[in-house]
Amino acid sequence: MKDSARLFDFQAVNEDMVRRLFSAFDPKASITQVSPLTKGMSTSNYALRTDSGSRYVLRIYPANNDHSGIEAAAYQYAKTKIRTPEIFFFDDSKQIISFSYLIMVFIEGSTLGDFIAENEGCPDHVVHRIGSSLALLHQTKYSHMALLDEHLQIAGQLESFASQYYTLLNGLAGTHIQPSTKEKCMQFLADHAELVERIADKHVFSHGDFIFSNIMVTPSLEPCFIDYEYCFAAPVFYDIGKFFRTRTQVERYIGADTIAAFEEGYNRNAREPLPGEWYALSKLADISTMLHLINKSQIPDGWGSAINGEIEKNLKLLAGEAEPLLDK
Template identity: 25%
Template sequence: MEYGWERTFPFLKIDNNIIGELLEGILENDYITNVIPINEGCRTTNYIVDTNIPEKKYILKIFFSKEQNYKKEIKLLAKLKEDKLVNVATIYKVGNNEIIQNREYAIYEYMQGKTIGKAISEGYSIENNFIKDVAQFLAQIHSYKFEKAGFLDENLKVVNELPPLILWYEKFMGSKAKERLGKDLVHKILYIVNKNGHILNKLDNDIRLVHGDFQGTNILIKDNKLGGVIDWEFAMAGHPLADIGQFFRYEEYFSKDMIKVFEEEYNKISSYKLTNDWYEISKLRDLANLIQLINGEGNMPNKYSNIKDILINNITLLSS
């Protein structure tokens, strides 16, 4: 999975005294006993903060860009908590501080578990109970409807309406993507997209809340159950099959039975019903995300090689 990708922003190293100052007002009868940097993730600096009270742990997240939409994430998590959606974190504090170069930060509830990416790297095999939990969770967040696709502001309103989905693929296919993919693969991708234009147009007719980055480093597992879903920075009004395509991006970890279990569990709960060809359409939808990722800046050979392999696999599936 995405475990092992190169970072987009550098990791900010800070000491326990700085972390203690950032947690001022949060700590009561507890005090910091240990601080553990989290190396997963590519865009934020994250630390686990242990205290002398076992059930009291925190996540410190430091943002590197003012475009990281943390205010939207905070508002959304509060809304999901209010609506009794489990598996999302409480946020205790938000601010900025000159001791971390005036960067913005937030203190989150620590959610127990390992990321799926890390668990799989340590030998874990996904099981049906976990698949059911994920299906139920996605069905719940996909129940929030929007009139149009676009990015959300800090009040969870669509502020930047997006063009029709079919136009995204060529828009994202910039010079970096073309260089990394090669002329032949670019041609195949755009051919598949245009051939399935009528399917993509249908996806634009039913817009829902989506996580936007529903992949291995943002999904926690604990005792073979869904422990939590983190990093809602890319949440938007979009296509439910985008989240589903990201979840099933690495086919080697999912059996046909698991895919069927997901479909049945999701359709039990969701008002957004999966059709018979939902799995293939999710791969088609995920092409847009993958093209955007491989068009990124910087020298990240692990990341771009991994993405190219997935793109080739998706095109092979969609061409059969």
């Protein structure tokens, strides 16, 4: 699958408005360059350069999907645990513009996906660091799957992970995949309910959108996680499943060594080590995650077929590992 399709339109603002927004943070600075960063699914981002040479990112939130307060809190939380971009200014008053926005430091480097494609692979120590950093984020526990408020406290309980599969498959998401794929999912879930229960055994602070385009690799090969707007309380396998979802352009570079490096890094900082069958459990968790993406009447072109194919791949992997998993 590709991470590039947008869920919300890119919000175009002219340079005069950009300068007004920035002046609320630093009225003395002069903006010399404004460059739209069109990648992303929800927010509208601009790279800014000032006359001093400093670089920033202006991040504007969609009006009907404003997670700005939660994301600002999540960045502060992450800053206490891992390398995190600094947030300089946050404004949700909507007095200058009818959207919430923040200003943060610009991270030099490439997204993980671009880095892997350009270098035809990723050093194990970088993957190890990604795993260890994710484990640090996951150290905060919650009692159940839930939305979070602007203090990162539980704001509203979500449907249990175990029942989500059936709700999604019997809802709009199920109409966008092949009937045969839906039937296979239903049968697997019926035959292996224990696996689903194991996924939902523990809940932690989840990044919520832990995909390659939300992981920056700096010139010094340090990973840096960005875009926390969808953070919530979820099983650890939610983020891991998203991380190991197929990326067409780089999949050939993700092998057993990559998986092993991630596991070793994660377990180094984890409150509890991953179980031996963690990779397969994350693939099962990601089926629910992908179904959520298409649980609506209208979806972007190609999403249904791409997710159908990914679900089929996950089911094949699980069919080969399900019995041994149950024995462990």
